[in-house]
Structures are given as structure tokens and as C-alpha cells.
Amino acid sequence: MTALISVRGLHVAGRRRDGSEVGIVRDVSLEVQRGEMLALIGESGSGKTTIALSLMGYVRPGCRISGGEIEVAGYRVDQMTPDPLRNFRGKTISYVAQNAGSAFNPALTLHRQVIEPALSHWVLPRRDAERRAVDLFRAMALPHPETIGARYPHQLSGGQLQRLMAAMALITEPEVVVFDEPTTALDVTTQIEVLEAFRAVLAERGITGVYVTHDLAVVAQVADRAVVLRNGAVCESGPTSEVLERPHAPYARELVEASRLPVRAMAAAGPVPEPVLTLSDMVVGYGSVDARGLPARRILDGINLSVPRGRILGIIGESGCGKSTLVRTIAGLQASAAGTIRFRGEDLAGAVARRTPDQRRRLQIVAQNADLVLNPAWTVGAILMRVLRFFHGLRGAEARAEALRLLDLVRLPQSVFERRPPELSGGQKQRVNFARALAARPDLVLCDEITAALDPVVAAAILELLADLQATLGLSCIFITHDLHALRAVCDRVAVLLGGHVVEQCDAASLMDGVHHPYSRLLVSSVPEMRPGWLDEVTRQRQVATDAPPPPVAAGGCPFVSRCAMRIEDICDHVPPPVVPGAGGARIACHHPLADLPPLLQADGAA
Amino acid sequence: MNRGLGRLVLGRLGASAFSLVFVIVAIFTITAALPGDVADTLLGQGATAGATAALRHAMGLDQPAWLRFWHWLDSMLHADPGRSLLTGRPVAELIGLRLYNSLLLAGATAAVSVPASLALGLACTMRQGSRFDRFVTTALLGVVSVPVFLLATVAVFVFAVQFRVAPALADINAVHSVWQFIRVFFMPVITLAGATTAQMSRMIRACMIDVFSAPWIEMAVLKGVPPVRIVLFHALPNAIGPVVNAIALSLSSLLGGVVVVETVFNYPGMAGLMVDSVAARDVPVVQCCALIFCVAYLFLTTLADVVAVASTRRGGSH
Numbered sequence: 001m002t003a004l005i006s007v008r009g010l011h012v013a014g015r016r017r018d019g020s021e022v023g024i025v026r027d028v029s030l031e032v033q034r035g036e037m038l039a040l041i042g043e044s045g046s047g048k049t050t051i052a053l054s055l056m057g058y059v060r061p062g063c064r065i066s067g068g069e070i071e072v073a074g075y076r077v078d079q080m081t082p083d084p085l086r087n088f089r090g091k092t093i094s095y096v097a098q099n100a101g102s103a104f105n106p107a108l109t110l111h112r113q114v115i116e117p118a119l120s121h122w123v124l125p126r127r128d129a130e131r132r133a134v135d136l137f138r139a140m141a142l143p144h145p146e147t148i149g150a151r152y153p154h155q156l157s158g159g160q161l162q163r164l165m166a167a168m169a170l171i172t173e174p175e176v177v178v179f180d181e182p183t184t185a186l187d188v189t190t191q192i193e194v195l196e197a198f199r200a201v202l203a204e205r206g207i208t209g210v211y212v213t214h215d216l217a218v219v220a221q222v223a224d225r226a227v228v229l230r231n232g233a234v235c236e237s238g239p240t241s242e243v244l245e246r247p248h249a250p251y252a253r254e255l256v257e258a259s260r261l262p263v264r265a266m267a268a269a270g271p272v273p274e275p276v277l278t279l280s281d282m283v284v285g286y287g288s289v290d291a292r293g294l295p296a297r298r299i300l301d302g303i304n305l306s307v308p309r310g311r312i313l314g315i316i317g318e319s320g321c322g323k324s325t326l327v328r329t330i331a332g333l334q335a336s337a338a339g340t341i342r343f344r345g346e347d348l349a350g351a352v353a354r355r356t357p358d359q360r361r362r363l364q365i366v367a368q369n370a371d372l373v374l375n376p377a378w379t380v381g382a383i384l385m386r387v388l389r390f391f392h393g394l395r396g397a398e399a400r401a402e403a404l405r406l407l408d409l410v411r412l413p414q415s416v417f418e419r420r421p422p423e424l425s426g427g428q429k430q431r432v433n434f435a436r437a438l439a440a441r442p443d444l445v446l447c448d449e450i451t452a453a454l455d456p457v458v459a460a461a462i463l464e465l466l467a468d469l470q471a472t473l474g475l476s477c478i479f480i481t482h483d484l485h486a487l488r489a490v491c492d493r494v495a496v497l498l499g500g501h502v503v504e505q506c507d508a509a510s511l512m513d514g515v516h517h518p519y520s521r522l523l524v525s526s527v528p529e530m531r532p533g534w535l536d537e538v539t540r541q542r543q544v545a546t547d548a549p550p551p552p553v554a555a556g557g558c559p560f561v562s563r564c565a566m567r568i569e570d571i572c573d574h575v576p577p578p579v580v581p582g583a584g585g586a587r588i589a590c591h592h593p594l595a596d597l598p599p600l601l602q603a604d605g606a607a
Numbered sequence: 608m609n610r611g612l613g614r615l616v617l618g619r620l621g622a623s624a625f626s627l628v629f630v631i632v633a634i635f636t637i638t639a640a641l642p643g644d645v646a647d648t649l650l651g652q653g654a655t656a657g658a659t660a661a662l663r664h665a666m667g668l669d670q671p672a673w674l675r676f677w678h679w680l681d682s683m684l685h686a687d688p689g690r691s692l693l694t695g696r697p698v699a700e701l702i703g704l705r706l707y708n709s710l711l712l713a714g715a716t717a718a719v720s721v722p723a724s725l726a727l728g729l730a731c732t733m734r735q736g737s738r739f740d741r742f743v744t745t746a747l748l749g750v751v752s753v754p755v756f757l758l759a760t761v762a763v764f765v766f767a768v769q770f771r772v773a774p775a776l777a778d779i780n781a782v783h784s785v786w787q788f789i790r791v792f793f794m795p796v797i798t799l800a801g802a803t804t805a806q807m808s809r810m811i812r813a814c815m816i817d818v819f820s821a822p823w824i825e826m827a828v829l830k831g832v833p834p835v836r837i838v839l840f841h842a843l844p845n846a847i848g849p850v851v852n853a854i855a856l857s858l859s860s861l862l863g864g865v866v867v868v869e870t871v872f873n874y875p876g877m878a879g880l881m882v883d884s885v886a887a888r889d890v891p892v893v894q895c896c897a898l899i900f901c902v903a904y905l906f907l908t909t910l911a912d913v914v915a916v917a918s919t920r921r922g923g924s925h
């Protein structure tokens with residue numbers, strides 16, 4: 001059997017600003033047999049997307065294929081001229097982009113875009129192309145397959161767009177499909193649906209594919225073989241199970257390690273310390289206001305939370321659940337319609353402008369994207385010393401010594417002091433971001449998705465740092481995340497946020513087993529595991545799931561009602577669920593008696 | 608189209624109406640501040656102070672400024688711009704034919720420059736960074752930097768003096784056939800279109816390149832969509848707002864160029880009339896011309912904004 005894709009000694013060069021060239025991909029060789037799925041694994045900058053795109057004879061502006069041979073389905077892609085190449089792209093090989101939200105043209109209906117490859121390549125007449133598109137929508141389990149194509153991209157969710165994009169890739173029945181991180185931007189619960197839809201369609205059609213990702217657990221579900229890339233070169237390759245279970249190269253081992261984060265040890269038993277921060281009946285929203293002064297559209301609705309001194313409270317939820325609004329409200333950047341914030345025993349004003357300087361100093365925020373908060377024109381030293389001067393009046397040698405101590409605390413070399421943020425790596429910038437918050441000597445640090453933009457190995461190191469700082473400084477934190485692994489690695493306690501409501505609070509260590517809110521259960525069981533076959537098991541278990549049209553959520557109903565398999569008709573959709581105390585201090589907002597909720601088995605959540 | 612869009616458009620029109628009020632006040636203030644008046648012009652330097660004062664009184668020029676403003680506003684609201692102080696003929700009659708001539712010139716210029724700029728801007732976008740693109744952008748930058756009066760003079764030198772293909776003066780009364788029309792309008796239109804096309808195609812290129820950096824353009828390339836279709840079907844609908852804005856802004860800057868070009872080619876348009884009337888202090892004519900220019904400018908910019916808002920709405924980018 002000959003390989004359908006074969007790449008020999010591929011080099012791709014990129015042009016720097018000064019005109020010199022730098023190797024982005026260096027001497028990469030790989031083969032994919034017909035019907036096989038190859039995973040390209042690596043962190044950002046490893047060249048995985050560049051290789052995937054070069055299979056289509058495409059390089060991003062400023063780059064060029066500087067050596068090697070690329071053969072796909074009998075075509076010598078590296079030697080093709082523009083016209084045959086255009087005919088080859090979209091017909092013989094097609095592409096599923098990372099972020100379907102931005103890869104669809106906002107001004108055109110989805111239908112026109114999905115059938116465009118078939119029309120551009122004269123594969124099918126319009127009528128047949130439209131019929132095939134509807135078939136593919138149905139196969140991808142999209143709602144309303146007949147009419148969904150008449151919509152514009154902004155009217156659909158990310159998971160739906162990603163499936164539409166896969167339908168677009170398959171409309172010409174290509175021999176090869178390139179998937180470029182197709183589920184990275186999705187929530188875990190959505191990712192599972194998309195992965196399942198992809199896999200069903202690919203298996204049925206015997207598609208040969210290349211799957212670019214940094215998520216090893218996804219690799220385990222979709223790929224037959226895997227190639228690990230680092231700095232543009234292959235560092236490990238082999239069958240998926242081999243690469244994931246017995247990696248040889250040190251970097252591949254590091255990567256596998258990083259996906260198995262250690263779980264944080266339980267805080268010492270004993271009385272829970274006094275809360276440093278307490279939120280009571282917090283409501284944030286917009287729109288018209290009712291008689292009690294509450295807004296019609298609520299982003300956060302009746303939030304009650306507290307952070308014990310010296311503990312880390314994790315807040316987990318999907319995009320749009322209100323996580324970031326919660327952080328902004330606590331930080332005083334977002335006005336609340338109702339509720340109180342008590343901080344260190346005193347009431348905290350809603351707007352940051354009405355808080356005392358000392359209150360502001362004691363409450364610090366570490367933002368997700370360090371690039372957006374660190375002034376690129378200032379040195380790291382200046383950034384830190386400004387905070388020290390502002391809050392503590394430190395100047396000169398004193399401030400410098402303290403800044404160096406802070407760098408030491410976040411484990412950055414002293415040489416960073418003189419450098420500017422653009423010269424630092426993503427992980428280093430996030431550490432500076434952290435040091436900046438610590439410079440104020442805060443009582444509470446708000447960490448908003450601090451590892452979301454980082455590669456796994458770097459993210460693991462940042463989480464370790466946070467856990468250590470918490471232990472040595474006795475820091476209190478709110479840790480916002482959508483990543484269950486990160487949550488378990490650093491948090492003592494967890495609040496699960498859904499649709500602006502806290503549906504459950506429990507100890508982080510007990511999140512993976514025992515009795516939980518049905519949503520928490522869904523969330524936990526959706527996190528992919530590194531063993532092959534996991535996706536099959538999960539989808540089999542969910543066969544009972546929710547195909548019936550969801551009831552409209554009335555004000556006050558359970559936010560999970562539209563997706564809940566065990567909802568009680570006429571109750572869950574409009575009666576606020578009571579908060580029931582569970583084992584180990586858990587608090588679960590559900591109409592069902594806890595005894596009726598199916599427990600999570602250890603195996604479900606053992607990552 | 609929805610209520611939100613209607614509200615935005617109404618808001619924009621309201622802002623334009625406010626600008627118009629401001630413009631009306633400004634025009635009156637500026638013309639009132641001109642040194643000397645039409646009585647001086649009519650009677651010449653040898654006139655006695657008593658004679659000029661009597662004429663001023665007869666013309667109502669000695670009334671307080673606010674009263675004159677009130678009279679002017681009142682007559683404008685009745686669509687009656689009054690009579691020329693110099694000749695006594697109705698201003699509407701004086702301006703009528705001139706306005707038609709100017710619109711003809713502007714229309715011919717737009718008909719040449721809009722398609723030309725679209726073609727140049729799109730061609731440069733498709734070959735971004737190529738030798739063609741670099742040559743065109745450099746040349747356009749050169750044309751933008753040259754003042755219109757110099758462009759006009761060079762055009763006269765090249766086409767009228769050296770090659771003798773077109774007359775140096777635009778004698779509009781000599782137009783009796785299409786060929787004569789082209790001959791007469793060739794030079795003023797070439798000059799004006801040169802200036803506006805340069806500006807417009809540079810702005811169109813910038814808008815299009817911005818749109819071309821979007822991920823969905825890369826996606827279209829990877830789908831194997833032909834380049835021309837990418838530009839016309841994928842990129843252009845997303846660039847309509849900024850492109851229409853660029854066109855409207857360039858066309859409104861054409862109004863300034865008209866003054867120069869009409870003077871150089873002795874073209875009987877509005878701008879020429881206005882310049883003559885300022886010299887003679889024929890205030891009603893000046894005011895009316897200024898008002899027409901300002902309204903044209905406001906109309907173009909408002910139209911551009913409304914189209915921009917409407918196109919983003921329809922495109923759905925929230």
C-alpha cells in the first residue's frame with residue numbers, strides 16, 4: 001500500500017523584518033496511508049499549522065517552501081502552478097480552520113459558503129450541491145438541517161459553525177481533509193459533540209486526514225498515528241498509543257507529563273478560616289429594570305460565594321456563563337444591580353472609584369492576556385517599581401531591591417528587570433503579570449483564565465507557581481477557568497457557574513466522583529481522557545441525551561433545564577431549585593433529592 | 608432592516624441637520640464680516656459719503672446684522688435666495704445655469720474617477736506587494752501630493768500647447784455633439800479626476816487590504832475560489848462601508864478642486880460665479896453659493912455614513 005500523503009525533507013522559511021530568513025519547518029518527513037488519521041502535535045510556534053497548510057500548497061504571507069517534496073494523492077504539491085493548485089485546493093484536499101467564527105465570511109449566508117467549493121470546482125450542479133449540503137448537515141447532527149444554511153455566521157454558536165465548516169470541507173468529497181485545531185476554541189461539552197460528529201462522518205466516508213492539535217487527549221480519540229513537533233522539527237512519531245504511553249524524546253515526555261497535572265492536596269482539615277471576601281445575592285445585568293430595581297437580562301443572578309482566607313476558590317463554567325463578569329464585578333469594573341460585597345469584614349463599594357486606596361491595593365487582578373496589560377514600552381523593572389511607588393511609596397534602591405525580590409518570587413532571572421514585555425516569552429510575561437499583582441501585597445488575587453493563552457507545558461509551570469505562592473505566602477485567590485485540569489491542580493474549593501447561577505459548590509478534590517449537580521457531572525465527564533476509546537464510551541452513555549426540543553427557560557428556573565436529561569416537567573423550567581447540602585460541605589442547587597442523582601464513578605473522571 | 612438601524616440613521620440625519628444650522632450661521636457671519644460692501648463697488652471710489660450712505664439705506668445694508676440675518680433666513684426658508692445686489696437679477700436665475708454646469712463637470716468627473724479608482728484599488732489589492740502594486744501606489748502618491756492648480760497647468764501645457772488635442776479654455780457654448788462634449792470636458796475632467804482618483808484608489812486599497820487580512824479570505828483561498836471571485840464576492844461586500852466612505856470623502860474634496868479648475872479653464876460654473884461675487888461683495892449670491900457647496904458636502908458625508916452603518920448591519924458584524 002502506498003501512502004496517500006508523503007512529505008520528504010520539507011523546509012519552510014519565513015522572512016524576518018530585516019530581510020533575513022529563518023527556518024520555520026526544518027527537514028520534516030511524514031507519511032499518511034489512505035484512510036488513516038495523522039495527528040500533528042506541538043505547541044504554538046512548533047510549525048504544525050505551517051506543515052498542514054503546506055500540504056495544500058499554501059504558505060502564509062512572508063513564508064516560502066524552501067526545500068523538500070510534498071506529494072498528496074498523486075500530485076507534487078510543491079511544484080504545482082497557481083491554476084492547477086487552485087483546482088486542487090478544495091477539491092482533492094480541504095481545510096477545517098481553528099476558529100470557525102472568523103473563518104466564515106460574515107456578510108454571506110452559510111449556505112452560499114458551504115456549497116461554494118462544489119460550484120467553484122464544477123463538481124456538482126447547484127441543486128445537487130444544496131442537497132448534499134443538507135445531507136451533511138444532518139450527518140453532523142446540526143439542528144434544522146434544511147434551513148440552517150440560510151443563516152449568517154453570527155447567528156450560530158461556535159460548535160455549530162465548526163460542524164458547518166466540516167460539512168463545507170466534505171462537500172466536494174475530497175481525498176484528504178486537514179483539521180487545524182478544530183475544537184480548541186470550544187467548551188468541553190461542545191467539543192465532545194463536535195468530535196463525535198466529525199468521527200462518525202469521517203469513518204463512514206473513509207477520509208484520510210491530518211489533525212493539528214496541542215491536546216493529547218483529543219489525539220487519543222481521533223488519530224491513528226501521531227507526530228510530535230518542536231521548533232519546526234519532528235521529535236517523535238509513531239502509532240498514537242505508542243507516542244502517548246511510551247514517549248521516548250524528552251520533550252514528548254514533558255508534553256505528556258503536562259497533560260497529567262497533579263491534583264492539589266486537600267487543605268489541612270480543621271475549621272475553615274474566616275472568609276476574606278463574601279458575595280451576597282449579587283445580580284448583574286442589563287436591559288429594563290423591574291420594580292425591585294433588578295434588570296430584565298441577567299448575566300449574574302443571585303450569586304452567593306465566599307473565599308476563605310488563604311484558600312483558592314475555583315470558578316468553572318463554559319464561555320458565556322458569567323465568569324469574567326464576576327471578576328469584573330468584584331474588581332469594581334462592572335456595576336451590580338443588587339447584592340453586597342464584603343471584603344475583610346467591611347462593605348466594598350461597587351465602583352472601583354469609590355473604594356479606598358487601601359481597599360484597591362488589597363484586591364488585585366491578574367488578567368488572562370499579559371500582552372494587553374503590560375505596557376510594551378516600559379521595562380519590567382519600571383512596571384513593578386511603579387506599583388511599589390504607587391502603593392507603598394518605595395523609591396530608588398529600595399524599590400529596585402523589592403522589584404528584584406518579586407522577580408525572584410515568580411522565578412524569573414534578575415536579567416528580566418531591564419527587559420521589555422515584547423522581548424519575553426508568553427510564560428515569562430504571565431509571571432511578570434503575576435509579580436505586578438503581588439507587588440501591591442494583596443489580600444485577594446483574582447486570576448482570570450491566566451493559563452488559557454499558554455501552551456500546556458508553560459501553563460503547567462504557571463499553575464505550579466500559583467500553588468507554591470499560595471502555600472508560602474498564604475495567598476487567597478479566585479481562580480477563574482474553563483479547564484478542569486487546571487482547576488484541580490490549584491483550587492481548594494470549586495463553584496460551578498452556569499447561566500449566571502452557581503449550580504454547585506464543593507471541594508475541588510471531590511469534584512471527580514460522588515454525587516453532583518447534573519451539569520457538573522456533564523462537565524466532568526466531558527473532559528477528554530488520554531485513553532483511546534473514551535469518546536466511544538461517553539457517547540454510548542449519552543445516547544439517552546436530549547433530542548427533545550428544550551423547554552424555554554423562564555425566569556427563576558434551573559439554568560440547566562434545556563440540557564438536563566432528568567428534568568422534571570413543569571417544575572425545573574420555572575421554579576428556582578433549592579440549594580441542598582451534600583457530602584463534604586457541597587451545596588447543590590437541584591430539585592432532585594441528592595439520593596436520586598447518579599453518582600460519578602471514579603473511572604469517569606480519572607484523567 | 609430593523610428599528611435599531613432606523614434609529615441610527617435618524618440620529619445621523621439629526622446630526623447633519625444640526626451641522627446645517629451651524630453652517631448657515633457661519634456663512635452669514637463670514638459674509639457679514641467681509642470688509643467693504645456692494646455700495647462701494649457700485650459707486651466706485653469717487654462717490655461721496657452721502658451718496659453711498661443713501662444707497663446703503665436703499666439696499667437695507669444699514670440694518671442691524673441680526674435683522675438682515677432674519678430676512679435672509681426667512682427668504683431662504685421660502686426658497687427665495689433674493690436678488691443680486693449688483694445686477695438686480697434674481698439669484699436663483701444667476702445660479703441656475705451655473706449650477707447645472709458645475710453638476711455636469713462633477714458628474715463627468717465622478718463617472719470617470721469612481722470606476723477608475725475601484726479598478727486600480729482592487730487590482731493593487733489582488734497583487735499586493737508586487738511590482739505593479741508598488742509602481743501604482745508610488746505614482747498615486749505623487750499625484751496626490753501635486754496641488755490641483757499645478758495639475759491643471761500641466762494639463763494645459765501638455766494637451767493644449769504641446770499636442771493641441773484639446774482647447775485650453777472650456778467654451779461650453781461650443782458643445783453641439785458628443786465629440787465636442789468630450790473635447791471641451793477632456794481637460795477639466797482629466798485634471799479633477801486625476802486628483803480624486805489618486806486619493807480614492809489609495810483609500811480603497813487600504814480598506815481592501817484590511818479586509819484581505821481576515822481569516823475568511825485565507826479560507827476562501829484554501830477552498831480554491833478563483834481570485835477575482837474572492838475580491839468581488841468575498842471581500843467587496845465586507846468593504847462596502849469603508850469603500851463608500853472613501854468615495855464620498857474624495858468626491859466631497861472635489862468641491863474644492865472645482866473652484867481652481869473652473870478658474871484655470873474659465874469654465875462657467877458655480878465656483879467661478881462665487882469667486883466673482885466675493886470680489887464684488889454681492890452678498891446674496893455668495894451666501895447662496897456657499898450654502899449649496901456646504902449642503903452638497905453634508906449630503907455626501909451623511910450618505911456615506913448611512914451606507915456604512917447599513918452595510919455593517921446587514922453583514923451582521925453586530
